[in-house]
Amino acid sequence: MNAESQTIDPLVWDDVKVFLALVRERTYKGAAARLGVVGSTVSRRLDTLEATLGQRLFDRTPEGALPTAAAERLMAHAERLEEAALGLSAAVSGLEQEATGMVRVSAPPGVLDVFVVPLLPAFYAAHPGIILELDGRIGYADLTRREADLALRAMRPSQGDLVTQKLVTAADAFFAAPELAAKAKRWKSLVGRPVITWDHDLAHIPSARWLAAAAPEARVVLRTSQVSAQLAAAQAGLGMIILPEPYERVPGLVRVSFGAALRRALPPAPQESLWLVGHRALREVPRVSAVWDLMVQGFTGRPAKLTRARAG
Numbered sequence: 001m002n003a004e005s006q007t008i009d010p011l012v013w014d015d016v017k018v019f020l021a022l023v024r025e026r027t028y029k030g031a032a033a034r035l036g037v038v039g040s041t042v043s044r045r046l047d048t049l050e051a052t053l054g055q056r057l058f059d060r061t062p063e064g065a066l067p068t069a070a071a072e073r074l075m076a077h078a079e080r081l082e083e084a085a086l087g088l089s090a091a092v093s094g095l096e097q098e099a100t101g102m103v104r105v106s107a108p109p110g111v112l113d114v115f116v117v118p119l120l121p122a123f124y125a126a127h128p129g130i131i132l133e134l135d136g137r138i139g140y141a142d143l144t145r146r147e148a149d150l151a152l153r154a155m156r157p158s159q160g161d162l163v164t165q166k167l168v169t170a171a172d173a174f175f176a177a178p179e180l181a182a183k184a185k186r187w188k189s190l191v192g193r194p195v196i197t198w199d200h201d202l203a204h205i206p207s208a209r210w211l212a213a214a215a216p217e218a219r220v221v222l223r224t225s226q227v228s229a230q231l232a233a234a235q236a237g238l239g240m241i242i243l244p245e246p247y248e249r250v251p252g253l254v255r256v257s258f259g260a261a262l263r264r265a266l267p268p269a270p271q272e273s274l275w276l277v278g279h280r281a282l283r284e285v286p287r288v289s290a291v292w293d294l295m296v297q298g299f300t301g302r303p304a305k306l307t308r309a310r311a312g
Contacts, residue, residue, distance in 0.1 A: 012048070012052075013085055014045060015046070015049040015052070016049070016078050017035060017082070018031065018041075018042050018045040018046055018049065019046065019057060019071070019074070020078050020082060021034045021035050021042070022042065022046065022058060023075060026063075026065055026066070027064045027065060028042050028043060028065065031065075034147075046058070053070075053074075055068075055070040056068055056070065082145065098286055099127050099130055099286040099289070099290040100286075100287060101129070101130065101131070102132075103130060103131070103132055103149050103150065103287050103288055104133040104134075104135060104141075104147075104148045104149050105132060105133070105134050105135065105148060105149065105151070105291065105295075106135045106137075106141035106148040106150070106151040107134070107135070107136055107151065108136070108152065108153070108154055109136055109137075109202075109225060109226065109227045110227025110230075110247075111136070111152055111274070112134045112136040113136070113227065114227075114231075114250060115298065115299065116134065116152075116295070116298070117134075119294060119298040120132065123290075123291075123294050127287075127290050129287075130287050130290060130291070132291065135148060140153065143160065143162060143279050146279075149278065149279070149288050149291070150276065150277065150278045150288065150291055150292060150295070151276075151277045151278070152167070152274055152275070152276060152295065153274070153275045153277055154205070154273065155275065156273075156277075157275075157277055160279075161280045161281070162277055162278065162279060163277070163278055163280050163283050164277050164278075165276045165296060166273055166274070166275055166276075167273075167275065167295065167296065167299040167300055168244075168273065168299055169272070169273040170244040170245040170246055170271065170272060171244070171245055171268075171269050171271045172206065172207045172210065172242050172243065172270050172271070173243070173244070173245050173248075173255050173256070173269060174240045174241070174255070174256035174258075175234060175241050175242075175243060175247060175248065175250070175254065175255055175256060176234055176237075176241070176253065176254065176256050177234060177235055177236065177237040177252060177253065180194075180237050180239070180240065180256075181254045181256045184240070184256045184257075184258060185259055186259065187258060187259065187262055188259070188261060188262060189217075189262060189265065190214075190215040190217070190218045190266075191215075191218070192217065192218070192219050193215075193219060193239075193240070194218075194219050194238065194240065195215065195218045195219065195220055195239050195241075196220075196221060196222045196223075196224075196230050196233050196238065196239045196240065196241045197220055197222075197223055197242070198223065198224070198225055199224050199225040200223070201225055202225045206270035206271075206272055207269075207272070208242075209270075210242070210267070210269060210270050211242055213267070214267050215266075219239075221238055221239040222238060222239065230243075231250055231253070234253055235251075235252035235253060240256055244272050274299070276292065276295050276299075278292060
């Protein structure tokens with residue numbers, strides 16, 4: 001073959017993004033959700049990329065899209081392209097002069113609903129040019145890959161070019177509808193008492209592990225990882241819910257105060273923290289800085305103060 005026959009058409013970055021998403025998600029549906037497009041777009045762009053490279057990159061199987069040997073060889077090169085594209089995007093963002101545009105915020109389930117959304121009317125009055133996109137799904141967005149601009153996290157990250165600020169540390173507590181909370185004052189134990197807890201995908205979090213150890217004979221009436229469903233069930237009197245103390249602001253719920261004997265029988269409740277995390281390159285971008293300040297002042301009432309993530 002001569003040199004001319006070995007050349008390929010220029011790569012399109014959007015096609016490479018589809019390739020990376022499909023390698024990471026292993027399904028067309030997952031890749032489409034990751035990129036915010038429809039499945040047909042993933043299929044079309046992959047066909048284009050395979051035609052450009054002259055290589056089959058994935059085997060379509062019932063288990064999903066499995067990378068071929070060619071895809072495995074290309075992965076490192078595609079990731080370097082991604083890193084360069086993200087660096088260029090961050091540099092361009094740093095040139096912004098006004099607080100306008102989209103800011104994507106990722107947070108644990110329930111935090112956005114209860115604590116962030118109520119802050120938005122005043123925020124938008126001050127920053128009408130900013131559009132917030134709030135992601136409350138389970139799982140962490142990758143800030144280094146710009147899956148979010150800012151994140152609220154239960155743990156401080158230990159690696160990455162990130163800046164962080166602790167927003168709050170609070171103990172977990174039982175909450176219930178007032179009628180049920182009044183009955184709980186007379187309980188001698190939690191055996192058979194109705195509780196609402198996390199589903200299996202979040203059974204590892206501190207409050208779920210504490211409940212399983214401290215009250216194994218409590219009666220679980222609902223398991224769900226949807227905080228809105230937990231709150232609604234507790235407000236309806238279905239059972240007690242365990243959440244950090246700041247959730248006492250939720251209407252229709254009161255903190256449960258057990259009698260002295262039951263309080264002594266229970267081990268200390270865990271404490272949970274909430275961290276604000278952002279990419280260092282974006283921290284001073286006006287639109288991101290405005291949302292950072294919103295989170296800090298909304299949770300703490302104090303000015304923003306940031307630190308670097310520790311190198312991992």
